[in-house]
Amino acid sequence: MITSHNLKFSYSAQKKFQFPDISCGDRETLLILGQSGKGKTTLLHLLALLLQPESGEVIIGGRSIKHLSHEQIALIRAKTIGIIYQRAHFVSALSVIDNMLLSNFLAEKDQDRKKAIYLANELGFAEHLSKKTSQLSQGEQQRVSIARALMNDPNVILADEPTSSLDDINCQRVIDLLKAQSASIGASLVVVTHDQRLKSEFSNQVIL
Amino acid sequence: MNLFKISLANIREKKLNSFLSALLLALGIGMISLLLLLNQQLDEQFRKNIKGIDMVVGAKGSPLQLILSSIYQIDAPTGNVPLAEVNSLRKNPFVKTVIPLSMGDSYQGFRILGTTPKYIEHYKVKVAEGHIHNASMEVTVGSKVARNAGLKIGDTFASSHGLDGEGDQHDHKKYKVTGIFAASGTVVDQLIITRLSSIWDIHEHAEAGAEKHEEHHEEAGGEAEEEGQDVTSALIQFRNPMGLMTIPRQVNTNTSMQAALPSIEINRLFSLLGVGIETLRAIALVIITIAGVSVFVSLYNSLKERKYEMALMLSMGATRTSLFLMLLIEGLFLSVVGFFAGILLSRFGLLLFSKAAEQDFHYSLGKFAILPEEIYLLFAALTVGAIAAALPSIGIYKLNISRTLAEE
Structure with a gap:
């Protein structure tokens, strides 16, 4: 469950953003569509608590994220939000499974190797677990980053342009996976994109 | 992780x-x-080998060379000096001990050192096997010599002239090993020690007739010394620091020998290094x-x-x-x-x-x-x-x- 109220953010006096309120309940999905420069990534970073809004607030799981220290915010983000970036990035020195366990470690949770293997089987990259992430194809990397976002059973899954670099077939697979996995752990799924292919996939939509 | x-x-x-x-x-x-x-x-x-040696006297030349050859046994000796002149130092009230050294021969690269029992006393080395030599042509060998040259009690060997092991062999007379020193970490480990008289005996034939054999007389240490013979150098200990003030100067001016002070020479060597x-x-x-x-x-x-x-x-x-x-x-x-x-x-x-x-x-x-x-x-x-x-x-x-x- 994630909601926002009156979020405002400005990079400079000229570059100001005012965002519409959004709300996405557990097991629900929300598509935020917008062209470049409309502040899609800014909104996502605000929702992901990576940026502090100028005004307004974000509420995750019924808890308002305001007046908290950087450390507290970091921990809340680690435990309750799974983020999937436009291009999958990893700690390149670590293997696929270690990259997944890393999100447990950084969220100060027990490292759940069984879960990592289970997710790898679900998402179809079980045979790559001990490889370096750079040895995987882009589609595989995107699936690993989805699995990584699921490792901590987050309340909210935020995806930033998860499909823009993928072909139609992989695009469909990734969206299906995202929907299925977020539903299976009862999380809210918020996808930010300019990818018009996704319009038909989501009933709840916000246009920036 | x-x-x-x-x-x-x-x-x-x-x-x-x-x-x-x-x-x-x-x-x-x-x-x-x-x-x-x-x-x-x-x-x-x-420092270990220098301990207790206040002065070295020997033939004139480089004082550092004298120290290196007489104390550390790593350089060529400077030459010979008459034993009589060395022994005259004993009369000086500041002098405690005089240990004459005679060298020039070697066996398999290990130096043969003719000296008095004082030398062994000075380095406080113990005999591990056998007994200390007590006659001419008997030797006690250092632990490293025994190990590397394979010498055992009762072995005999011929020394070779010079210190590099490549000189002529003195085949006519052989040394006999009577004892082996325990390892002490001092210069003694690498020496073959014998009486002064052994060195003279072995070179006698070459100088036969040239030198008159003098009367033996027993010294306090029980070592026979022969006046009129040469030695290479002598290690001197003083009774008190006053010796240091007067004796080196006396030696350098009044005798054919030079006096070298180990502490000064070694400090000089270290400052060069x-x-x-x-x-x-x-x-x-x-x-x-x-x-x-x-x-x-x-x-x-x-x-x-x-x-x-x-x-x-x-x-x-x-x-x-x-x-x-x-x-x-x-x-x-x-x-x-x-x-x-x-x-x-x-x-x-x-x-x-x-x-x-x-x-x-x-x-x-x-x-x-x-x-x-x-x-x-x-x-x-x-x-x-x-x-x-x-x-x-x-x-x-x-x-x-x-x-x-x-x-x-």
Whole structure:
């Protein structure tokens, strides 16, 4: 469950953003569509608590994220939000499974190797677990980053342009996976994109 | 998964960079450690053998050469002096002991030293096997001689003229081994010790008739001494420091001998060596500094490459402090590896050096224990690693997560 109220953010006096309120309940999905420069990534970073809004607030799981220290915010983000970036990035020195366990470690949770293997089987990259992430194809990397976002059973899954670099077939697979996995752990799924292919996939939509 | 594992993975990820950093550090540490080892052991060897010897008298020439040949047995002797002149020093009230030395022959490169029992008393060496020689042409051999030349009690051998083992053999008369000294870590270990008279006896045939055989007379030590004979040099002990003030001058002006003071000559030798040691030490410090810079550059570059990774880890809940620790572990790990590789390197160097010294001078420098100074060296290495890691870490604290993630 994630909601926002009156979020405002400005990079400079000229570059100001005012965002519409959004709300996405557990097991629900929300598509935020917008062209470049409309502040899609800014909104996502605000929702992901990576940026502090100028005004307004974000509420995750019924808890308002305001007046908290950087450390507290970091921990809340680690435990309750799974983020999937436009291009999958990893700690390149670590293997696929270690990259997944890393999100447990950084969220100060027990490292759940069984879960990592289970997710790898679900998402179809079980045979790559001990490889370096750079040895995987882009589609595989995107699936690993989805699995990584699921490792901590987050309340909210935020995806930033998860499909823009993928072909139609992989695009469909990734969206299906995202929907299925977020539903299976009862999380809210918020996808930010300019990818018009996704319009038909989501009933709840916000246009920036 | 823990910070240490991530750090190790990062080090493995850039093997060559890490190797270069550790190698440079190992070279620097190794050089300094080798210098420390050599310095300490040469110093120890030199001081141990010098102990209690206040002055050496011998033929005129280089005083350093006289000291090196008479005390350390590593240089050629300066020449001969009459025993009578040496013995006249005994009359001086400041002189406590006079130990005449006669050398010039060797066996398999080990020097044969003719001397009085005082010499053995002075170095406080004990006999491990057999008994101390008590007649002419009997010898007691040092532990290293017995081991390396394979001499046992009752063996006989012919000495060769000269100190390099390549001179003519004195085949007509053979020495007999009656005893073997226990290892003492002093110069005695590498000597074959006999009576003064043995040396004269063996060279007698060459000078037959030239020298008149004089009456034997028993000395307090029970050693027969022959007046009119020559010796190579003599080690002198004074009764009190007053001797030091007057006797060297007397010897140098009133006799055909020269007096050399071991402490002064050895200090001179060390100050000559010191220039070289200082240079090497400076080079080693430069190498260590370069190693530090190399670790720094390596971490700094990887930090630039890993900027997105850092931002990613921060977005996943890592604190800036834990990322700083991660870099610190990388730097410290390289330092520790470099340090221990350097210590091993220096021991290896010492082994080679010791082999060479053993071959040329029969001195062994075989002490491989960690020196207290090397603990400081470890701290120095850790400091270099920590600073090299800390400087690029400032970047972590300045990193803007949102912008970094958005830009790539």
